[in-house]
Amino acid sequence: MTSSTLTPTLPDTRTRLKVTAAHGSPALLSLVAMVVIFSIAVANQPGILSIPGLTLMLMSAVPLVLATQAQMLIMSVGDIDLGIGYLVGFVTVIAATLLQTSPFVGILVLGTIVIAYAALGLIIQKRNVPSIIVTLGMSFVWLGLGLQFLPTPGGEAPAWLAAIGRWRPDWVPAPLVFILIATLVGWLIVRRSRLGTRMRALGSSPATLEKLGWSLTRTRVLTYLIAAGLIIAAGLMLASQTRSGDINSASNFTLMTIAAVILGGGNFSGGRALPLGATLGAVTLGLITVLLSLINLSSSLQSAAQGLIVLAVLAGRVITERAIRS
Amino acid sequence: MTTTLPDTTSQTVRRRQAGRSRLVWPAWGWSFIGMIGVWLCIITVSSGSPIEPLNQALTLAPYLVLVALGQMLVITLGPGNIDVSVGAIISMTAYVSVAVSFSMGPVAGIAAAIAAGIAAASCSVIAILLLRVPPIIATLATSLIVASATLLLAGANRSGAAPALRDFVNAKVAGIPVIAIVVGLVTVAVAFALRRTTFGLAVIATGQSFKAAGKAGIRVPFVTAVVYLLSGTFAGLAGGLLAAFISPSTVLGTSYMLDSIAVVVVGGTLIAGGRPVPFGLWTGATFFVLLSGLLNLVGWSVGAQNILKGVLVVLVVVISSAATRTGRSSLRRLLEGRRTQTPTTKEKIHG
Secondary structure, eight states: OOHHHHSSSOOOHHHHHHHHHHHHHHHHHHHHHHHHHHHHHHHHOGGGGSHHHHHHHHHTHHHHHHHHHHHHHHHHTTOOOSOHHHHHHHHHHHHHTHHHHOHHHHHHHHHHHHHHHHHHHHHHHHSOOOHHHHHHHHHHHHHHHHHHHOSSSBOOOOHHHHHHHHOOOSSSOHHHHHHHHHHHHHHIIIIISHHHHHHHHHHHOHHHHHHTTOOHHHHHHHHHHHHHHHHHHHHHHHHHHHOSBOTTTTTTHHHHHHHHHHHTTOOSSSSOOOHHHHHHHHHHHHHHHHHHHHTTOOHHHHHHHHHHHHHHHHHHHHHHHHHHHO | OOOOOOOHHHHHHHHHHHOOOOOOOOTTHHHHHHHHHHHHHHHHHOOSOTHHHHHHHHHHHHHHHHHHHHHHHHHHTOTTOOOTTHHHHHHHHHHHHHHHHHHHOHHHHHHHHHHHHHHHHHHHHHHHHTSOOOHHHHHHHHHHHHHHHHHHHHHHOOOOOOHHHHHHHHOEETTEEHHHHHHHHHHHHHHHHHHHSHHHHHHHHHHHOHHHHHHTTOOHHHHHHHHHHHHHHHHHHHHHHHHHHSOOOTTTTHHHHHHHHHHHHHTTOOTTSSOOOHHHHHHHHHHHHHHHHHHHHHTOOHHHHHHHHHHHHHHHHHHHHHHHTOSHHHHHHHHTTTOOOOHHHHHHHHO
């Protein structure tokens, strides 16, 4: 993936297509799953094919897509963030309390979160500690902070945030715009910027990155910094939709975002970042939830169906990957 | 923690062979110090008997230790291995235990809870071994499926726990809760199995390097399967007992997922795998239980307690990683799975 910057000649079209197929195939599978789920939903409720229908269908996926892009960045350097769910929840709490009453302090708190994430990156790089445990510990901290600010769900999001949530253009479903922007941001960062190349290099071969003269610490800290920004954006989008704060509103995001990145072709070892795949994975997971409520599945069975579908798609991914490699 | 060897068995062997009386800082040392520290704080704050808080902790800690035993075995299998389904399993098996013991007696209830835990874990095992799904996702999917089962059971069941079981979990012998003794014996059994049996050594070997273990003839998939099933067993047993100690609810086990991981780490077990510390689970769990007792006593809110818990977990990991010089490097080595990269180069870069 980094070959274009390292070798003087660009790979020819055939090699490019082959590599794209090998790397993009998991995302393709996620796309197929998404189309299938969407078709079933349309067959059940033809009303979905209108702009308001699509808006309702895709709305819940917007915060998940943003959080997934953040998880993708962190997973591209070989780490995992287990604190995303409660951090998104904490941001909604801040949005519904401090941002409303004293915007300046609210922005200050959000800034502190970004700095805290940079510090996490620094600790993880400098002290050789596993990211899973550090972020797991931080998830307790976010949960605790959220409970301190708002023990029970409530509060009210500021007017400007609610306005974003209410924005309903006639010509396009609003959530689709946000999802595309989120994907574009992720794509620009990891596929088009030098920093993105360094992130993936840090994930796949830190030794090479260091020999090329780049600072591993700066790369990891910047990765965490940008990820924090995306997580805050996810929290604000969620607050704009629910118009209130709830620390537990996104607690399932932690594992959902990891599943979405994996569904979209990412891996645990790092070095790979597929923004479009991550978005497809997140939208697929979001659509599953909507579909399950559309087909009137008993609410007790919905989470089981969700789990089984995730397993099925991942199993399919393993099979296609094997078929392409052999 | 001054020795750098991540494996307990060779440490003990060496100690015995050399016969040196050099004091080795135990892996559970930090959590033990923390436990004593919190205990002393409680004694100074409250006026009651100094043994009372420890006794109270012993009634709550065993359940956490039981769950953490399974989690410790899973984490010992090496990085990437984690069981996030224990919380959901506890919630489900609590209902199973209550429902079965209502019609067939408490022993059958506990047995059914264990069976339900094993059934749930076998779902994870199938996903991990046959579908090659990463453990964190596989156990997540399991916990989603289990959560559905819990909701179905909760809707169908209104009965309370059997009185005999209730008496059992609240019984005391010489002032010590029976449940603590039972879980203590289970801990000793696990510790013995890890040091003295082929299977236990196979678990540790797999955690240190699953490639080397495979080359040495250990059936890694079999070991993985058994360990995840054991984790399900312990979670199932804990759920069955908690049903009688508290009462079944759909969120009964929720906090046990993160707490069990925290206890394992604080207790000195290497998160990178390959070094289990069963005794550390007791110091870790007692530390956490005493700590929340102390904070309740001082009047801290749940939120503040969580913040402190999180900061402590991060601090313990940072301190212990500095002491043992382990962490990321070996974590990454196994997260990367099949990639061949010598850990020494990575160690050099990060250090």
